[in-house]
Amino acid sequence: MIRQNQKLINIFNALSDAALLFLSYLAAVYLRFEILNGERGLNLLSLEFLRLALLYSLFVTAVYAVLGLYAPRRYMSAGSSILLITAGNAGVSLGLMSFMYVFRVMEFSRMAIFLFWLIGSALVAAKHLFGRLLVQHYRRRGYNQKHVLLVGYGQLARQYARDLAANPQMGFMLDGYLGMPERSGLGSCLGRYEDLKDILAARELDEVVVALEPFETPYIKPILAAADKEGVRVSIVPFYSEYIPAYPTIDAVGHSRLINLRATRLDNIGWAALKRCMDIVGSLFCLVLFSPVMLVAAIGVRVTSPGPVLFRQERVGKDKKIFTMLKFRSMRDLNGEAETAWTTADDPRKTRFGSFIRKFSIDELPQFFNVLRGDMSLVGPRPEIPFHVDRFKERIPLYLVRQQVRPGMTGWAQIHGLRGDTSIEERVKYDIWYIEHWSLWLDIRILFRTVFGGWVNGEKVTAPAADAVRAQDKDHV
Numbered sequence: 001m002i003r004q005n006q007k008l009i010n011i012f013n014a015l016s017d018a019a020l021l022f023l024s025y026l027a028a029v030y031l032r033f034e035i036l037n038g039e040r041g042l043n044l045l046s047l048e049f050l051r052l053a054l055l056y057s058l059f060v061t062a063v064y065a066v067l068g069l070y071a072p073r074r075y076m077s078a079g080s081s082i083l084l085i086t087a088g089n090a091g092v093s094l095g096l097m098s099f100m101y102v103f104r105v106m107e108f109s110r111m112a113i114f115l116f117w118l119i120g121s122a123l124v125a126a127k128h129l130f131g132r133l134l135v136q137h138y139r140r141r142g143y144n145q146k147h148v149l150l151v152g153y154g155q156l157a158r159q160y161a162r163d164l165a166a167n168p169q170m171g172f173m174l175d176g177y178l179g180m181p182e183r184s185g186l187g188s189c190l191g192r193y194e195d196l197k198d199i200l201a202a203r204e205l206d207e208v209v210v211a212l213e214p215f216e217t218p219y220i221k222p223i224l225a226a227a228d229k230e231g232v233r234v235s236i237v238p239f240y241s242e243y244i245p246a247y248p249t250i251d252a253v254g255h256s257r258l259i260n261l262r263a264t265r266l267d268n269i270g271w272a273a274l275k276r277c278m279d280i281v282g283s284l285f286c287l288v289l290f291s292p293v294m295l296v297a298a299i300g301v302r303v304t305s306p307g308p309v310l311f312r313q314e315r316v317g318k319d320k321k322i323f324t325m326l327k328f329r330s331m332r333d334l335n336g337e338a339e340t341a342w343t344t345a346d347d348p349r350k351t352r353f354g355s356f357i358r359k360f361s362i363d364e365l366p367q368f369f370n371v372l373r374g375d376m377s378l379v380g381p382r383p384e385i386p387f388h389v390d391r392f393k394e395r396i397p398l399y400l401v402r403q404q405v406r407p408g409m410t411g412w413a414q415i416h417g418l419r420g421d422t423s424i425e426e427r428v429k430y431d432i433w434y435i436e437h438w439s440l441w442l443d444i445r446i447l448f449r450t451v452f453g454g455w456v457n458g459e460k461v462t463a464p465a466a467d468a469v470r471a472q473d474k475d476h477v
Contacts, residue, residue, distance in 0.1 A: 157211040206232075324375075411431065
């Protein structure tokens with residue numbers, strides 16, 4: 001029944017998206033010519049306009065379907081849906097503009113197409129968000145549930161049961177489990193592994209989730225055979241689940257299946273190009289926006305202490321390549337002594353003006369040049385100096401995984417308070433999570449949280465003691 005309902009929901013979603021896109025096209029043309037250009041008497045109900053709007057909306061809807069927007073979305077995040085809608089709409093709009101320009105099919109307005117992309121994306125995204133919230137509301141109340149049978153009774157099975165209970169909005173109902181009886185946290189025991197065939201024949205189940213422990217692997221083949229015979233979908237929680245990233249890549253070499261544990265979305269040239277475009281546009285915008293602040297900071301550094309305005313230090317970037325990171329100097333010029341020292345909140349090496357610019361992260365602003373140059377990104381793990389990288393990689397096994405992406409001016413760890421003298425192990429956990437779950441929407445969230453609260457750190461503005469200065473600057477995040 002749930003599969004039939006899902007088909008009806010998918011059809012409704014596609015038809016309603018097409019209707020919204022149809023109206024968006026007409027609204028874009030009306031805004032462009034009637035409102036902005038002042039051309040009165042435009043007949044939007046003419047056969048030519050209606051036919052073009054209909055074809056365009058149906059084509060965009062077909063692109064949505066190809067991109068997977070109408071596939072089962074219990075596992076798809078809201079951000080992924082919005083990104084898919086805006087990216088798909090943008091791709092079709094750019095393709096249409098290119099086609100009409102090259103083949104001169106008809107005169108077109110780039111502004112009208114842009115307005116269509118803007119209005120259409122906003123309306124379709126709002127509809128999907130509303131529908132998502134509505135469906136999740138009813139799932140929490142017990143409707144639109146997928147009935148799941150859990151095969152297993154160990155730690156993996158209990159973790160899966162806990163995850164289902166913590167996410168009722170996904171709409172999975174655990175009917176029971178197979179395995180040893182009287183295991184807490186798993187619901188009702190429906191039998192042993194050998195009973196799977198009879199249970200599937202007697203019950204209407206949507207999915208079988210296999211969560212066996214390493215010593216139980218001989219049971220996998222007969223369990224899969226029983227599920228396949230009854231035509232029930234099967235998912236497997238591997239016993240090495242903790243080592244698999246959130247979005248693994250599976251490759252094939254003949255009959256061998258390889259799970260790429262360190263593949264990321266940024267390995268895709270398209271996603272990498274989009275992130276790089278955001279870095280270029282964002283850094284240029286911020287350089288222009290903060291240029292008065294940077295000028296005042298440069299003058300302040302020069303006037304309040306002898307030495308260069310900018311502090312240059314080698315950091316380890318993407319693929320372990322060394323680059324020179326820029327900052328406004330916030331400490332006395334120490335001629336390169338003790339470049340491996342850390343900075344503390346009450347560090348006596350800082351100048352009074354240096355304490356002030358560090359307090360509000362103004363000393364970080366020159367790093368927009370690093371972003372523009374391609375050494376860094378707006379968002380990513382914070383870069384470290386080579387000395388600390390060599391030290392941490394021996395103590396923290398996953399430390400160098402951070403170097404698979406460009407380091408950032410801000411990051412997932414920083415907006416969660418892991419700045420300055422905090423646990424490196426915790427920072428690495430947050431950085432690895434960011435790399436495995438990366439999306440443009442996640443970057444936007446991090447930037448938003450950085451702008452609204454993440455740029456002020458907990459350092460005190462103090463006057464340092466001159467005789468205690470014996471080490472070089474170290475980044476505070």
